[in-house]
Amino acid sequence: MKLEDVLRGLRERGLRLTRQRREIVRILYERLARGGHPTLDEIYREAKERMPRISLGTVYSTLKVLEKLGYIVAFQIGGKTHIDRSGLHVNIICEDSGEIREIADQELVNAFTKEGAKPLSIVVRARCQ
Numbered sequence: 001m002k003l004e005d006v007l008r009g010l011r012e013r014g015l016r017l018t019r020q021r022r023e024i025v026r027i028l029y030e031r032l033a034r035g036g037h038p039t040l041d042e043i044y045r046e047a048k049e050r051m052p053r054i055s056l057g058t059v060y061s062t063l064k065v066l067e068k069l070g071y072i073v074a075f076q077i078g079g080k081t082h083i084d085r086s087g088l089h090v091n092i093i094c095e096d097s098g099e100i101r102e103i104a105d106q107e108l109v110n111a112f113t114k115e116g117a118k119p120l121s122i123v124v125r126a127r128c129q
């Protein structure tokens with residue numbers, strides 16, 4: 001999903017798009033576009049470099065709205081909240097390096113549906129080889 005579409009969607013749902021919120025969304029989408037799974041803290045740190053007065057609460061609440069509207073999903077691993085693009089796929093997280101890789105295998109995703117589950121996020125803990 002393009003950044004402009006997300007910003008328009010937020011506006012249409014009545015969210016006041018302050019400069020801080022726009023910047024948070026922009027930082028997040030830049031990272032997601034590069035295939036990243038940024039943590040809440042990483043987004044906060046980057047936002048704070050550009051806008052020193054921003055609060056963690058503003059970052060958190062903006063991400064919560066994006067999640068609620070289905071633009072992003074969040075998952076927790078190792079006590080950290082990672083943000084992920086929407087569009088179901090499998091995230092493989094290496095226990096040793098913390099690296100996150102993705103598999104977009106529709107059959108794997110379908111297997112959940114067959115079991116009557118509609119996953120919001122699929123996270124597999126693994127060891128890289």
Ligand SMILES: [Zn+2]
Pocket residue numbers: 037084085089090091102
């Ligand atoms: Zn992912």
